[in-house]
Amino acid sequence: AQGEFAGVAMIRAYHRARGDLERNEIIVPQAAHGTNPATATMCGCVVREVPVDAEGDVDIAALTAAVGPKTAGIMLTNPSTLGVFERHIEAVARIVHGAGGLLYYDGANLNAILGKVRPGDMGFDVVHVNLHKTFSTPHGGGGPGSGPVGVAARLAPFLPVPVVGRRGERYCWLTERDLPQSIGRLSAFGGNIGVLLRAYIYMRMLGRDGMARVGEFATLNANYLLARLTRSGFDAA
Numbered sequence: 582a583q584g585e586f587a588g589v590a591m592i593r594a595y596h597r598a599r600g601d602l603e604r605n606e607i608i609v610p611q612a613a614h615g616t617n618p619a620t621a622t623m624c625g626c627v628v629r630e631v632p633v634d635a636e637g638d639v640d641i642a643a644l645t646a647a648v649g650p651k652t653a654g655i656m657l658t659n660p661s662t663l664g665v666f667e668r669h670i671e672a673v674a675r676i677v678h679g680a681g682g683l684l685y686y687d688g689a690n691l692n693a694i695l696g697k698v699r700p701g702d703m704g705f706d707v708v709h710v711n712l713h714k715t716f717s718t719p720h721g722g723g724g725p726g727s728g729p730v731g732v733a734a735r736l737a738p739f740l741p742v743p744v745v746g747r748r749g750e751r752y753c754w755l756t757e758r759d760l761p762q763s764i765g766r767l768s769a770f771g772g773n774i775g776v777l778l779r780a781y782i783y784m785r786m787l788g789r790d791g792m793a794r795v796g797e798f799a800t801l802n803a804n805y806l807l808a809r810l811t812r813s814g815f816d817a818a
Contacts, residue, residue, distance in 0.1 A: 582616060582620070582728070583728060583767055583768065584709035584710075584727075584728025584729060584730045585616060585617070585620045585687065585709050585728065586620055586623060586624065586767070587709070587730050587741050587764065587767060588685050588707040588708070588709050588730050588732075589607065589620050589621055589624040589626065589654075589656070589685060590624050590739075590741075590764045591707060591730075591732065591736050591739040591740065591741075591764055592607075592653055592654045592683050592685065592706075592707065592736075593605075593624055593625070593626070593653060594739040594762065594764050595683065595735065595736055595739055596653055598738075598739075598762055601681065603650060603651050604650070604651055604652060604653040604681065604682070605625065605626050605627055605651060605653055606626065606627045606628075606629050606649075606651045606652050606653055607621035607624075607626040607627070607628055607629070607653055607654055607655070607656060607685075608629050608630075608631055608644065608647055608648070608652065608654070608655040608656070608677070608682075609621065609628050609629070609630055609631075609655070609656050610630070610631050610632075610633055610639050610655075610657065610661070611630060611631070611632050611633050612633045612637060612639075612658070612661035612662050612663045613656055613657060613658055613661070613662065613687065614656075614658045614662060614687045614689045615662070616687075617656040617658075617687060618630075620656075621656065626653060627651075629647050631643045631644050631647050633661075633663070636665070636668075637661060637663040637664075637665040638665070638667055638668050638669045639657075639667060639669055639673055641669055641672055641673075641676070644673060644676055644677075645676055648676055648677060648679075648680035648682065649680060650680075650681070652677065652680045652681060652682040653682055653683070654677065654682045654683040654684060654685055654706075655673065655677050655682060655683075655684055655685065656685040656687060657670075657673070657684065657685065657686060657687065657705075658686075658687040658688075658689050658690055659686065659690070659694070659700075659703065660690045660693050660694070661690070662689075662690075664690075664803060664807075666693075666694070670703045670704065671703070671704065673704075674703065674704025674705075675704075678704065683706040683707065683736075684703075684704055684705040684706050684707075685705065685706070685707050685708075686700040686703075686705035686707065686708035686709075687709065688700075688708055688709055688710040688711050688714075688715065688728075689711060689714065691710060691711070691714070691715045692714065692715050692795060692796060692799035693796055693799050693800050693803070694796055695715070695792040695793065695795045695796035695799070696789060696790070696792040696793025696794070696795070696796050697793065697796050701733065705733075706732065706733045706735070706736055707730060707731070707732045707733070707736055708730065708731050708732075709728045709729065709730045709731075710728065710729055710730075710731070711728055712727045712728070712729070712776055712777070712780045713727075713776075716779075716780035716783050716784060717779060717780060717783040718776040718779050718780050719776070727773045727776045727777060727780075729777065738760060738762040738763070739760075739762050739763060739764055740760065740763060740764075741763060741764050741765060741766060741767050742755060742756050742757055742759075742760055742763045742765065742766055743755060743756050743766070744760070746759065
């Protein structure tokens with residue numbers, strides 16, 4: 582949740598730095614992750630909901646009508662909470678960027694596309710990753726959870742501090758003095774280094790091919806469960 586908050590806060594800071602003080606609307610599709618409207622509200626934004634079509638994709642006509650001079654961005658989960666990949670993602674990115682907004686990627690369902698497609702290639706400007714969902718770290722029993730964020734180059738000046746940087750051959754802390762446009766420090770700015778290291782090791786051990794297999798098995802498992810539920814009499818729709 583804190584990673585999500587950081588992402589939307591950076592979007593707001595980006596617009597303020599450009600003098601777009603009226604951009605306070607965050608578009609949230611019906612199939613977005615449930616925490617998205619709460620995060621947008623906590624960041625002082627107005628939530629605008631757009632429907633999905635019969636196939637579970639964002640309704641492009643409704644999105645086109647929703648964007649405007651007040652659009653700060655859109656929050657999307659892809660695949661969505663309906664369990665389908667957003668087939669119109671390129672059109673969504675084109676419409677939102679064309680209106681001056683940014684795209685936020687909620688990594689809740691990232692497993693399904695690991696090794697297949699990258700959020701940045703779909704047009705997203707900021708992403709948070711759920712390490713407990715995608716990269717092996719614990720979640721039950723209180724966690725600790727961790728939601729690291731990644732951003733496109735234009736949002737880098739607004740990253741929360743402190744962050745690790747380099748001066749010459751040495752690593753160093755970068756603080757508000759180094760990043761004057763930063764959104765500042767968050768309540769757990771030190772992060773959960775143990776779970777971050779565990780996730781990093783997990784990624785290194787899997788490698789690119791291993792991550793692609795994770796994506797394939799995640800999708801296979803979801804379809805297996807769908808088939809079992811359908812055969813048991815549940816309505817998949």
